[in-house]
Amino acid sequence: MKRKIALLLSVIMTVSGLSTNAFAAGSNTLQQASSTAKVIINDTVTVGDIRDLCSKCPESYNLNMDVFKSYSDSNTLTVANAFKLLNDLCNKLPEAKGYNLYSRPDYDMSKLEIYTKDYGNLYKAGLLPQMVTSSMSTVVSMNSQMLNDFFTNLHRYYGQDLKNDYYATENKSYLDSIVLDEDDDKYEKSVVSDIQTKNENNYDKILDDIVKGTYAEGTKERQIQDFYKSLIDVDARNARGAEPIKKYLDGIDKANNLNELLSYLKENCNIYNYPLIGFAYDVDLNDSTKSTIYISPCVEESIADMYKYATTTDVNQKIMEYYVDYFTDAGEDEATAKKDAKNYDIIARQVAQAMTRDSNNSFDDYMDGKDVKQVKLSEVQKYYKTLNIADLCKSFGFNVTDTNCCTISFEATKAWGSYLDNSRIDQLKALAKFNIINIYSEALDYNVYYGKNKIVSKDEMKDDVKNIVEHYMGAYLDQIYCEKYLPKGAKDDVTSIAKEVIAQYKNRINKLEWLSDASKKEAIKKLDNMIITVGNPDWSNIFVDFKLPTLENGGNSFVYFEKIYSQLSASEAEKMKKPHTRVYWETGSVTSCNAEYIRRTNSINIYTGILQEPIYSPLYSREKKLGSIGYIIAHEISHAFDASGADYDENGNNKPWWNDKEKETFDDKCDGVVKLYDGKPLLTDLYTSGRKTENENVADISAMRCVIDIMNTIENADYKSFFNSFASSFAGGATRKYLEYLISEDEHANYGVRVNTVLSNFQEFYDTYGISENDAMYVKPENRITIW
Numbered sequence: 001m002k003r004k005i006a007l008l009l010s011v012i013m014t015v016s017g018l019s020t021n022a023f024a025a026g027s028n029t030l031q032q033a034s035s036t037a038k039v040i041i042n043d044t045v046t047v048g049d050i051r052d053l054c055s056k057c058p059e060s061y062n063l064n065m066d067v068f069k070s071y072s073d074s075n076t077l078t079v080a081n082a083f084k085l086l087n088d089l090c091n092k093l094p095e096a097k098g099y100n101l102y103s104r105p106d107y108d109m110s111k112l113e114i115y116t117k118d119y120g121n122l123y124k125a126g127l128l129p130q131m132v133t134s135s136m137s138t139v140v141s142m143n144s145q146m147l148n149d150f151f152t153n154l155h156r157y158y159g160q161d162l163k164n165d166y167y168a169t170e171n172k173s174y175l176d177s178i179v180l181d182e183d184d185d186k187y188e189k190s191v192v193s194d195i196q197t198k199n200e201n202n203y204d205k206i207l208d209d210i211v212k213g214t215y216a217e218g219t220k221e222r223q224i225q226d227f228y229k230s231l232i233d234v235d236a237r238n239a240r241g242a243e244p245i246k247k248y249l250d251g252i253d254k255a256n257n258l259n260e261l262l263s264y265l266k267e268n269c270n271i272y273n274y275p276l277i278g279f280a281y282d283v284d285l286n287d288s289t290k291s292t293i294y295i296s297p298c299v300e301e302s303i304a305d306m307y308k309y310a311t312t313t314d315v316n317q318k319i320m321e322y323y324v325d326y327f328t329d330a331g332e333d334e335a336t337a338k339k340d341a342k343n344y345d346i347i348a349r350q351v352a353q354a355m356t357r358d359s360n361n362s363f364d365d366y367m368d369g370k371d372v373k374q375v376k377l378s379e380v381q382k383y384y385k386t387l388n389i390a391d392l393c394k395s396f397g398f399n400v401t402d403t404n405c406c407t408i409s410f411e412a413t414k415a416w417g418s419y420l421d422n423s424r425i426d427q428l429k430a431l432a433k434f435n436i437i438n439i440y441s442e443a444l445d446y447n448v449y450y451g452k453n454k455i456v457s458k459d460e461m462k463d464d465v466k467n468i469v470e471h472y473m474g475a476y477l478d479q480i481y482c483e484k485y486l487p488k489g490a491k492d493d494v495t496s497i498a499k500e501v502i503a504q505y506k507n508r509i510n511k512l513e514w515l516s517d518a519s520k521k522e523a524i525k526k527l528d529n530m531i532i533t534v535g536n537p538d539w540s541n542i543f544v545d546f547k548l549p550t551l552e553n554g555g556n557s558f559v560y561f562e563k564i565y566s567q568l569s570a571s572e573a574e575k576m577k578k579p580h581t582r583v584y585w586e587t588g589s590v591t592s593c594n595a596e597y598i599r600r601t602n603s604i605n606i607y608t609g610i611l612q613e614p615i616y617s618p619l620y621s622r623e624k625k626l627g628s629i630g631y632i633i634a635h636e637i638s639h640a641f642d643a644s645g646a647d648y649d650e651n652g653n654n655k656p657w658w659n660d661k662e663k664e665t666f667d668d669k670c671d672g673v674v675k676l677y678d679g680k681p682l683l684t685d686l687y688t689s690g691r692k693t694e695n696e697n698v699a700d701i702s703a704m705r706c707v708i709d710i711m712n713t714i715e716n717a718d719y720k721s722f723f724n725s726f727a728s729s730f731a732g733g734a735t736r737k738y739l740e741y742l743i744s745e746d747e748h749a750n751y752g753v754r755v756n757t758v759l760s761n762f763q764e765f766y767d768t769y770g771i772s773e774n775d776a777m778y779v780k781p782e783n784r785i786t787i788w
Contacts, residue, residue: 006672012216023668045139048073050082054089054424056774058161059152062092080118082142083132087119093157096125098176100157105130106736117551127153129685149681155776156683158751163775166759167392167752170724171731178733190732192593193345199485199609206480207466207777211533220476223548227473230466230557231442237557238445244332244558245444248436249330252429258386258422261429265761270569271396274298275435276406276420276428277387281398286374287539288582288601288652293393293400294372295380296408297351297416298435302350319343321450323434329447330437330440332360343430347419354412371571373410378402383417397573402719404478435675439565442468443557472564473544482536482591486608494629496536500525501634508788509641514665521773522649522657526640529650531603535611537585544571576627578682582652595629597636602652604636615729623718626707634703641702641788642695643670673786676761680753688753696748702788708764719768727755761785 051073054063067088077085098103104126107115112131115123122128127150133135155161157166159175168175179190208226215222216743230236252269256309262276270281274278307709310316323341328334329717377400393400407413420428441449450456456464470477509523510513546567549555582601593615595606606629616629639645643666649655660668677697690697704726713719732751734742742750749757759765760779771777 002295010322012041013781014357020250043143043145044076045082045086045144046076047071047077048074048142050085050089050147053147054658055162056776057151057154058158060160061090063089063152064091065089068202077130077142078394079137079142079146081151082147083122083128083137087122087128090121090125090127090154091551093121093125093127098178100175101125102735103733103739104176104181104736105683105685108133114475124288125157127157127684131685133624145679151171152681152776154551154580162664163750163771163777165756166723166765166769166777167727167730167755170727173347174731175733176730180733180735182737184734187738188734190590190730190734195593195612195615196591196609199593199612202485203477203481203591204466204468206477206484207469208283210480217550218547219657220479222550224469224476225475226468226548226551226555227560228465229551230467230555230560232462233557234446237443240556240558241445242329242437242448244330245436245440249332249433252432252436255425255429258420258428259581261425261432262387262420265432266392266395270566271398271572272565273436273439274396275432275439277389277392277416277620279393279396279398281575281638283580283584283601284374284404284584284652285372285600286404289578290404292374292404292406293377294406294408295389295413297355297412298431299348299351299355299480300438301355303348304355307349309354310349311683325451325453326437327349329452330433330444340430340433343427344434347424347427347431348466350419351412351416353726355409355414355574369573371559372406372408373412374406376402376406380405380407380413380417383414384420385417386420386422387417388617396569398576438678440443440558440561442626443561473546478536478587478590479539479543482608484534485612487611487616487618487777490611490616490633491534492610492632493618493625495532497630498532498534498604498633499638500710501630501637501706502530504709505637505788508706508709512788516659517663521600523641525650526602526648527637529602530637530640531582532606533583533585534601534606535608537583540580540582542585544568544589579737592620593633595636597639597645599639599648600652600654602648602650604633606633620725621718621721622714624725626710627694627722628729630707631703631726634706635699638699638702638788639695639707642666662698665785668696669785669787670698671788673701676779676783677749677753680749680757682750682753683739686736686739688743688749693747693749697757698787700749700754702763704758705786705788706763708762711764719764723765730755777788 001011017417047068051065051068054065062604067085071085076286091131091432103708105128107123107128107130115128119128119132123179126473126519129146129150152165153162156168159165159172162169175190180186180189207228210221210224211228213221213225217757248268251264252261265274278298279293280294281291282294284292305321310319314669320341323344323767324337327337327340332340373605377390390400400458437448446452446456447743495646503523504681506527509520509527512520515523526742544567545563546560556762583605584598584601585605589605589609590607591609592607593609593612595604595610597604610632611629614628615632620628640648646666647654647655647656674690674694674697676690677688677693680688680690707722711719711722730751740749748754756777760777761784763781766778
């Protein structure tokens with residue numbers, strides 16, 4: 001989304017009384033979220049039960065056992081009285097710091113006197129449930145669930161005993177060192193976020209160093225440098241103003257009818273700057289062994305979403321004012337701008353009504369085709385009486401026939417065909433001009449990009465320029481980044497680990513009793529055909545050589561955008577001449593501290609960004625690698641066989657291969673996973689949803705089973721190093737508000753719940769640390785889960 005349109009949305013949201021984050025797909029805004037509801041067990045506990053749990057705690061907790069002298073072990077207690085007892089027991093709690101400090105409940109300060117009078121120790125530590133101060137707490141009896149939850153949180157708070165909280169104990173130094181500041185957007189700190197921040201800083205430094213360096217003409221570094229300098233030189237951009245796009249605007253204005261408009265655009269545009277229809281050539285979502293053409297209306301989804309909130313006179317007036325400014329900033333006089341603004345508003349509103357895609361769709365939603373309809377090109381052509389789509393595609397270099405065609409927002413695409421009518425010529429010309437201005441706004445003067453009433457600091461402008469360069473020259477920067485930061489030997493090493501994981505999954509699948517031979521064959525076929533990409537892709541599949549002229553030889557921001565769009569368009573057309581690859585790789589993702597399985601292509605990407613210490617080093621022991629990057633790879637591969645992955649074949653096509661009985665058995669096993677996780681306390685008053693986190697928990701347990709099986713083949717294996725590597729890879733903490741958001745939105749179990757619950761399923765973990773039924777980490781064998 002271009003900067004000026006983003007500013008428009010901000011204004012609309014302000015007038016509407018809404019947050020701009022209503023438009024942010026995947027926004028990590030710290031929205032207030034309710035904790036998962038906890039089902040209370042109707043039983044009662046005695047003072048003796050509390051004493052028994054206290055006796056199992058380490059002496060280092062310094063519990064005040066003398067308080068029991070005032071009670072009889074057979075006594076039952078109300079919730080209020082039980083927590084008074086627990087408060088007196090915990091009279092030597094260490095001061096809350098790090099994760100414990102920032103994750104305290106947001107207590108009701110109107111009850112501060114009650115907190116400090118009867119529950120001061122637990123209140124300061126954030127171990128006091130808020131319901132303790134409710135009127136019900138004086139009549140409801142304390143139950144085993146509340147008591148066990150309290151001790152789970154107490155073990156987390158201390159982090160002193162591996163047998164009671166493995167995660168908190170192994171990661172205590174890291175967790176205690178966490179410093180957060182919500183006002184400064186520092187609401188989470190983790191090993192993963194630390195690596196991610198370092199990766200992004202290194203990526204930015206590459207660009208900074210290139211800008212300062214000296215490079216030969218034609219090198220990728222020189223092209224990056226000249227492109228950056230052309231954008232940061234605001235004086236030169238302002239001197240040119242909007243003059244560079246005048247040729248397009250004049251050409252559009254000269255069209256007297258639809259045929260003349262379409263003819264002009266066909267001769268002067270390509271797929272990257274064509275302003276009436278969106279075109280692309282990419283993987284066929286119904287057959288990933290092929291590619292296909294994609295067609296969509298040329299109204300930005302952000303604009304379409306904005307109209308959902310255009311329900312008042314004030315909002316509509318603001319929209320029109322912005323549209324008028326948009327056209328005047330691009331050089332139109334006031335009268336022409338008002339006319340174009342009105343015409344654009346009419347047609348954009350109508351397209352918006354037909355657009356069905358939700359702007360908050362995730363990448364998986366898109367890859368699953370939730371907003372995409374696959375039809376024959378001739379089917380789309382029926383709705384485009386005035387435009388020969390195949391002929392237009394050929395003019396861009398796409399030699400298409402009546403093959404499959406994907407339409408994004410099919411209803412809007414159909415409706416758009418009817419709008420391409422001569423009776424709408426003024427509206428279509430206004431829309432074409434609006435899109436041309438938007439397409440080139442990053443290359444034009446300050447007013448066109450930011451708006452004449454917007455004041456932007458030099459640092460903000462520098463960040464914007466960096467983002468533009470990284471967007472368009474990402475493949476260049478990605479290649480340089482990988483050359484510098486992909487550890488030597490990592491590609492072969494990690495590929496070998498991935499193949500070892502795949503081999504182990506094959507072994508386990510072949511031994512499954514609940515999977516038929518036919519389904520086992522399909523599962524093995526998926527593993528045999530899985531594409532593993534480590535560190536970086538084959539650059540020849542995504543690399544575009546822009547061949548930009550130097551600044552001294554006629555280069556400037558607008559010339560560069562013209563060249564880039566032309567080369568990108570030619571690159572898209574060139575894809576048709578090459579063998580299709582199922583690899584999906586998004587430019588810029590090399591810095592991501594992540595690995596991901598993509599079911600629509602049956603491939604796994606392991607990015608350079610995750611192959612960094614402390615998660616990975618080629619020098620780590622085999623056990624340490626298996627506990628971190630090996631486990632992560634196994635987790636991602638397991639998604640090939642989860643509730644969604646099992647619907648896709650070896651090529652990533654939607655072709656379910658389980659029978660109904662197998663599906664039922666798998667669902668039953670997953671229900672066991674749900675029960676295992678559901679209601680586990682992440683913190684005081686904050687509980688895990690077993691159903692919401694089901695798929696990721698299944699992947700976690702399956703992955704650990706896989707890598708432990710590999711560990712079991714190693715002579716004299718160092719299991720402590722293995723388990724420590726796993727736990728430390730997920731070390732992290734966050735503010736209370738962000739944790740509430742994660743509980744509400746994240747499909748993974750978080751932090752300690754994730755690590756401890758996974759490990760508690762495996763006998764090898766119990767054997768390594770001598771864990772028994774007297775320890776909090778213990779789960780009865782009949783309650784442990786095995787999926788694959």
